[in-house]
Amino acid sequence: MPVHADHPRSIDETALAAAALDGTMAGVAVFDTELRYLYVNPALVRHNGLLPAAHLGRRPSEVLPDIDAREDLMRAVLADGRAREVTSSGRLPAESGTARCYWHGAYHRLEVAGRVVGVVGIVLEVMASDAEQHRFAQAQRHLSLLDSANTRIGTTLDMDTTCAELTELVVPGLADVATVEVFPPDVAPPVRPAPPDVVRMRRAAISSVRGLSRGIAQFGVAGDYIDYQQDAAVPRCLVTNQPVVENLTGDERLSRAAPSPERVAAYRELGLHSAIAVPIAVRGAPIGVLGLLRACGSPVFTDDDVVVARELAVRAAVHLDHARRFTHEHTIALELQRSLLSEPRPPHPHIEIATRYLPADRSVLVGGDWFDVIPLPDGRHLKAMGDVMGHGVEAAVAMSHYRSLLRLLADEELPPHRILEQLDRMVERSGLDRAATCLIAVVDRTGGVCEVSSAGHLPPVFIDPGPAGTWLGDVPAGPPLGTGFGGYRTTRVECGPGTVLFMYTDGLVERRGEDIDVSVARLADLNLPESGDLEELLDAVLERFGPGAEDDIAVMASRARVPFPADDCATG
Incomplete structure (x- = not known):
């Protein structure tokens, strides 16, 4: 490892440092201020399965594109000098097949004579059970969804566009089918009156994985009005302002969750087995519902899935409220323009x-x-x-x-x-x-x-x-x-x-x-x-x-x- 000329060391000290780095089981790397490899120790070379020359002068994301290198965290260490630890995962060239590795890393800023010269990273591979690996991967997906929501939802003041952005975000990461349904607008051309024993919602958006898109269309497309029986999941969600989870293991539970009893056979044919209805509310008053469905080989919804779905609904609610207010005022403005x-x-x-x-x-x-x-x-x-x-x-x-x-x-x-x-x-x-x-x-x-x-x-x-x-x-x-x-x-x-x-x-x-x-x-x-x-x-x-x-x-x-x-x- 290079030593700055302003800090001379004895031969013994330098040899001691080299021996420590070369002999440790932990992977050690030194990066410059552009996050390019300056040094890798033998343990990291064995771990990554690449020669030192394949590392030097390149960034981690260039050398190992299938790992979560957390270059953002390394830049933060460079910026403020605060050391950080993080657990990451990915697939390495040294591993066969599609096995995912997990490791714990610690990063600190390297300074010589008061000058920032780079970052030192020390990583140690950790073992995880299949269940732990699954939970870790699921947590990573959830965090990615929540992070993406900040930029992908609410790009316009159009209500239907905002609803579509939400459904497209959660498929397939969180659900095989996603819908957003809202209450009919209070300023709009009238629709046929709803029967007294149903709850009528307007389907603002629907997304699904490719294999289900054709079958799902029979249940209503964007723009349709959907009538729900009183004990269906959507009305219960609206009444309680709480998520309703239906892991539909039997026809009785499936018929209770469906908008109408005749839908049960069609749901079974498509393999739909789990559903979440999440209220989209503003100041405690619901304005719509996010519906999530899973089918066939997808796992049932977990409590963590519900937490993520609810957080997404909360974030979307702010944008939908803005869009709803704009749509209301826009419609009034249009009528005013027509009259004037x-x-x-x-x-x-x-x-x-x-x-x-x-x-x-x-x-x-x-x-x-x-x-x-x-x-x-x-x-x-x-x-x-x-x-x-x-x-x-x-x-x-x-x-x-x-x-x-x-x-x-x-x-x-x-x-x-x-x-x-x-x-x-x-x-x-x-x-x-x-x-x-x-x-x-x-x-x-x-x-x-x-x-x-x-x-x-x-x-x-x-x-x-x-x-x-x-x-x-x-x-x-x-x-x-x-x-x-x-x-x-x-x-x-x-x-x-x-x-x-x-x-x-x-x-x-x-x-x-x-x-x-x-x-x-x-x-x-x-x-x-x-x-x-x-x-x-x-x-x-x-x-x-x-x-x-x-x-x-x-x-x-x-x-x-x-x-x-x-x-x-x-x-x-």
Whole structure:
């Protein structure tokens, strides 16, 4: 073993140390700070079945890939200098077949002249009975499961995904079949009512070993509702908030654990013989059940298995509660969005309208973008596209205020710029603290004239099926609404029959690192599809401009239907 030059020793001392290391029955190794072998004694060479040259300069995991080398523990010793002991196991090249060896190791940091130079490891092989080896291996599997749960469960806020992560984690390490079932959501489309003598659960996820997957599917797949008889394992688990273990050695016990009596024969055919139902609870209230099953040659569940299953359920419960709350709020938000942003009805049978709304964050379905179409006297109609600053429920509430005020002002039959002026003053007086852009177009269906005014909004696009083609409206943009500055103007645009008016919010074109004028200019390339269908037009627009959007997108395309009688020509 090398000795640092700052620590000279006599020949006798060095020879004594070498003799001690070479003669001991314990395996001794010295590693550098990168955990590469610097020295191995003869006992470790015999134990590992590899020559010294096969060790030197390499890490344990490289030399002996089938052992639990615990390099993480060795790094901890290097970091803090605290010696550690650990029992490990694995398969060594010197052993024949698949025999597993067990050894006890002690590790301490090696320092020379105050400088950390490596780690010394001393290992001694220990014998274990078959039962002890089995328990040790089982404990290792359990610890591995619990360790993996920290990174594999709860990667999203989707409840079913979280349930699937749990079932996939425990199969096959803890069970041959795993299910997670939850109570039906309180905000969701209604399902058929459950009979009074059953407990209805929704199967959120199911996993099984390959040989059982086809047979298990007959009992219900993810998304199905499962009805349990009152004395089945799942309802008993929910009532007591304690795990229920069923080692199903007889048909009577099997029928009591099954959801319904007719399942017994099918369970027997698949060889299912043991089950655990573990409550998944938050603050003492159950929200679901983790079900584990073993079949055929797998051993029955032990008390240790129950402890691990319960710990996994506890860890999953936190993530499932977050996901459940998110799903609840997400559903309410979706209903709010639908109520606030209902698709406008055509103001006249001769007017076609197509709309889309895409939130930038799919987890936040409410926002400040809106569109509307309001019928006016004399065959005219008002079209509006607006964008309130911000996202989420607060922006949606502000958007609702803007939309309501606009509808109120539209009844006064004012030109577009006067509507925006009035709306700006009303918003300022109301104390609404969110500014908004808005584009208003009043279309005279019989006169071929479109009057447009903008409050800080991007210009409209006109798509003519005839020789005029596509062009951007030259509309001066006044200040956003809510600023109190006013100063809006109305621009008259002459349009031919069948011209499409395309309106949008900035999420469609605004991209990081690109000038907004460049982005908007690309809209001049829009063309109607061969079918002329407005829905297909919006599909094509979103396919081209939607990817990469960082803000909500609202788009609306409208036009008068053609052909009309000569005295009933129209614009969009």
